[in-house]
Amino acid sequence: EAQVTQNPRYLITVTGKKLTVTCSQNMNHEYMSWYRQDPGLGLRQIYYSMNVEVTDKGDVPEGYKVSRKEKRNFPLILESPSPNQTSLYFCASSFLLGGTEAFFGQGTRLTVV
Amino acid sequence: GESVGLHLPTLSVQEGDNSIINCAYSNSASDYFIWYKQESGKGPQFIIDIRSNMDKRQGQRVTVLLNKTVKHLSLQIAATQPGDSAVYFCAENRDTGFQKLVFGTGTRLLVSP
Numbered sequence: 001e002a003q004v005t006q007n008p009r010y011l012i013t014v015t016g017k018k019l020t021v022t023c024s025q026n027m028n029h030e031y032m033s034w035y036r037q038d039p040g041l042g043l044r045q046i047y048y049s050m051n052v053e054v055t056d057k058g059d060v061p062e063g064y065k066v067s068r069k070e071k072r073n074f075p076l077i078l079e080s081p082s083p084n085q086t087s088l089y090f091c092a093s094s095f096l097l098g099g100t101e102a103f104f105g106q107g108t109r110l111t112v113v
Numbered sequence: 114g115e116s117v118g119l120h121l122p123t124l125s126v127q128e129g130d131n132s133i134i135n136c137a138y139s140n141s142a143s144d145y146f147i148w149y150k151q152e153s154g155k156g157p158q159f160i161i162d163i164r165s166n167m168d169k170r171q172g173q174r175v176t177v178l179l180n181k182t183v184k185h186l187s188l189q190i191a192a193t194q195p196g197d198s199a200v201y202f203c204a205e206n207r208d209t210g211f212q213k214l215v216f217g218t219g220t221r222l223l224v225s226p
Contacts, residue, residue: 104156
């Protein structure tokens with residue numbers, strides 16, 4: 001089954017404690033991205049990757065890092081989480097060419113206290 | 114509950130009615146548009162897409178209309194069912210070369226039995 005898998009689904013952490021949210025896709029997609037979803041603001045892109053070892057900032061990259069060492073995996077790293085990073089996070093993947101559907105993971109609800 | 118819904122416009126319909134959800138997009142150069150459905154606790158799911166060289170596309174119980182003159186997109190759901198209750202997002206692809214999806218803030222559809 002074609003899918004994007006995120007882990008964990010729920011996470012509560014404390015300010016400053018480094019965390020990683022994993023994302024994996026099994027569709028051989030070149031393009032992967034991370035979004036955060038907040039009330040009234042919709043989905044905003046954090047980082048994206050067009051292929052292995054190729055990553056770039058999206059619209060709200062501050063406080064986040066990513067890596068793309070393998071085509072299927074695209075982890076999101078919060079080196080020093082802060083309460084304003086409390087949000088619902090989604091990983092998505094698609095083919096690189098514009099004009100194709102993006103597939104989303106189930107989401108990770110992160111709370112930073 | 115899902116935090117995405119707190120500040121969303123809401124459309125309330127009766128089961129069996131037809132629903133029309135509207136979306137205004139901002140970039141006249143956008144060439145590809147998608148409608149997503151997001152149920153509580155899940156990631157966005159693809160419903161239907163349309164390219165800028167078309168003004169209408171039909172799926173199963175859904176129709177997307179594109180008016181490029183006024184930069185307006187609509188999703189029509191025929192014979193709306195309680196299972197259609199969700200948040201609906203439109204997305205536009207702003208780059209003709211590769212993926213650059215930008216999402217609207219969404220509309221909550223509530224279907225009463």
